[in-house]
Amino acid sequence: MTDRHIHDPLREEGHPIKDYRSGIPATPPSEDVTNADLSSAASRTLWGDAWRRLRRNKLAMAGLIWAILIVVVALSADLWVPQRYGDPELIDSTTVVERMLLKPSVEHPFGTDRLGRDILGRVIYGARVSLAVGIVAESISVIIGLILGALAAYYGKWWDTLIMRLADIFLAFPYILFAIALIAVLGRGYINVFIAIGILGWPTIARVFRSSILSVKENEYVDAARALGASDLRIMSRHIMPNAVAPIIVYSTMSVGGAILTEAALSFLGMGVQPPTPSWGLMLSEARAYLFTAPWLMIYPGAAILTTVLAFVLLGDGLRDALDVKLKD
Amino acid sequence: MLKYILRRILQMIPVFIGVTILLFILKAPGILPGDPIRMITGEKEISPVLYQTLIEENGLDKPLVQQYFIYLGKLTHGDLGKSYQKDRPVTELFANTYPNTIKLAFAAIVVEILIGVGAGIISAIKQYSFWDVLVTLSTSILVSVPVFWLGMVLQVIFGIEMKKWTGGAFFLPISGMSGDQFPAWVHLILPAVTLASVSTAYAARIMRSQLLEVMGQDYIRTATAKGLRHRSVVFKHALKNALIPVVTFIGLDLGAMMSGAILTETIFNWPGVGLEIYLAIGQRDWPIVIGGVIIVVFAVMIINLLVDISYAFLDPRIRYGGAAE
Numbered sequence: 001m002t003d004r005h006i007h008d009p010l011r012e013e014g015h016p017i018k019d020y021r022s023g024i025p026a027t028p029p030s031e032d033v034t035n036a037d038l039s040s041a042a043s044r045t046l047w048g049d050a051w052r053r054l055r056r057n058k059l060a061m062a063g064l065i066w067a068i069l070i071v072v073v074a075l076s077a078d079l080w081v082p083q084r085y086g087d088p089e090l091i092d093s094t095t096v097v098e099r100m101l102l103k104p105s106v107e108h109p110f111g112t113d114r115l116g117r118d119i120l121g122r123v124i125y126g127a128r129v130s131l132a133v134g135i136v137a138e139s140i141s142v143i144i145g146l147i148l149g150a151l152a153a154y155y156g157k158w159w160d161t162l163i164m165r166l167a168d169i170f171l172a173f174p175y176i177l178f179a180i181a182l183i184a185v186l187g188r189g190y191i192n193v194f195i196a197i198g199i200l201g202w203p204t205i206a207r208v209f210r211s212s213i214l215s216v217k218e219n220e221y222v223d224a225a226r227a228l229g230a231s232d233l234r235i236m237s238r239h240i241m242p243n244a245v246a247p248i249i250v251y252s253t254m255s256v257g258g259a260i261l262t263e264a265a266l267s268f269l270g271m272g273v274q275p276p277t278p279s280w281g282l283m284l285s286e287a288r289a290y291l292f293t294a295p296w297l298m299i300y301p302g303a304a305i306l307t308t309v310l311a312f313v314l315l316g317d318g319l320r321d322a323l324d325v326k327l328k329d
Numbered sequence: 330m331l332k333y334i335l336r337r338i339l340q341m342i343p344v345f346i347g348v349t350i351l352l353f354i355l356k357a358p359g360i361l362p363g364d365p366i367r368m369i370t371g372e373k374e375i376s377p378v379l380y381q382t383l384i385e386e387n388g389l390d391k392p393l394v395q396q397y398f399i400y401l402g403k404l405t406h407g408d409l410g411k412s413y414q415k416d417r418p419v420t421e422l423f424a425n426t427y428p429n430t431i432k433l434a435f436a437a438i439v440v441e442i443l444i445g446v447g448a449g450i451i452s453a454i455k456q457y458s459f460w461d462v463l464v465t466l467s468t469s470i471l472v473s474v475p476v477f478w479l480g481m482v483l484q485v486i487f488g489i490e491m492k493k494w495t496g497g498a499f500f501l502p503i504s505g506m507s508g509d510q511f512p513a514w515v516h517l518i519l520p521a522v523t524l525a526s527v528s529t530a531y532a533a534r535i536m537r538s539q540l541l542e543v544m545g546q547d548y549i550r551t552a553t554a555k556g557l558r559h560r561s562v563v564f565k566h567a568l569k570n571a572l573i574p575v576v577t578f579i580g581l582d583l584g585a586m587m588s589g590a591i592l593t594e595t596i597f598n599w600p601g602v603g604l605e606i607y608l609a610i611g612q613r614d615w616p617i618v619i620g621g622v623i624i625v626v627f628a629v630m631i632i633n634l635l636v637d638i639s640y641a642f643l644d645p646r647i648r649y650g651g652a653a654e
Contacts, residue, residue, distance in 0.1 A: 169347035174588030302478035
């Protein structure tokens, strides 16, 4: 027994088999659970262990590899996509008639859209928008959420009441409607989509972080640091943060997928990225007019959204198991 | 119990006031694009005098704080103002569209219960079997599917391609809620499945993990030990307790659906509140948008309150534990 388990009530009560991370009892103790229990031996770090466990999770690794692949393809697109498939934003009106709405072929593997642009090229460039929204919007949410969650948990009292009521108010709004209303105020366009999705995401992050700080704060090492005269900021950044951050990593990885879905939905409704910028949601909205005549238009952008979101969901699931985090839902 | 209900209602009030303040700020002149008077009068030129009269008539010259209280006062009388373009009270417009949203929501809940809860139970009883893997994998995929894309895929498969394959003998309607050879409920099928998709996946996941958790409890072991058949242990003892969180989830989801399914309603041309609000945004008809969001938020809160109360009713630990969340 290592000291890590001393304060663990579940284990003290004699539930060695209960896999309480996922709330699923009576799971046969698989290899990695046993490994996790023995993992605090010297020279092994939490992150090293987490990585080892993550690597063994096939679905999570598939998600990670797919996500990396999409990032690489999107970043390198300028080097090869326009040369091979043409400019994804350029509309050449002279040849549009013979090039529009072509079925998938060797030359255009995913076909062409109503303006004769290559769909594969646009799907690849669309990845840039989706990834950018996923990462930038999620970062905004995380930054606001971390600050407000930390203030609420660490200072408590009316800070807590104020911030958590504000979170309630934000969560009381229907999500998509709120996003649309924000865009209506901010104006349409790329940057405003980041901001709107970013602003809407903070309450959940703040809640998760608040509750994880509240549980970390009770540890003796925090009292010890305070007794030694450490400042609030130091206690927060050196002692509480590193121990409270795992649920945030898990939650925000999963939410990247959610942000990508929201951008696609907003663009689909015409409230997000504006043409001619290629965005998967926008491409689907254009494809809607051709459901009868050219149904292949909608297959690839939709499949791109699905697989990208799925990659982040699987990765998040894997991280949750690897980091031993139990999220409420 | 009464105390619990009262406390929950008291907790709702500040949130609701916060929502009205936030919405009021959004609709204050200068924040939303478009001049409100121009929205009322339309394109035609008006004299500065008339302009001024309209400003005063609509109370736009008063200080913002006062405007807020006038607005709040009207709100308590159920007056949400008039649509700029349609010249009808906002409440009347939503009285027409809300029934459609509720119809769609209940149809979606039926799908959720039948498929989601069913799949969750099978998945838990036959843990690690082929079916379990299938359910687990398909729920991961379902939560990643963009709802509007799923709607379009269903439209193409069941509405368009199936009509071609069967020579028009069998297909499903893909738009609107009535008006062709189909009875009204057939129009509900595709929108309801689309709307229910994500929640069905969550319902299945929650059902599975809850049932597995309950199956590990001591009283289940006791029930098995006293010689009950497996089936009756699962369905009479375990399921009852495992269902509580699932029922809560479905209740909250019903609440969320009261906000109108903007994407599903757009795809299927379903004349509900989501579509109404969405169209109003396009026309910058802010009274509909703001009024609609207020009605929707209120409906969602009421349903959530009912869910919480029934949760406390079903599970005494909540009632006596004093936990507010």
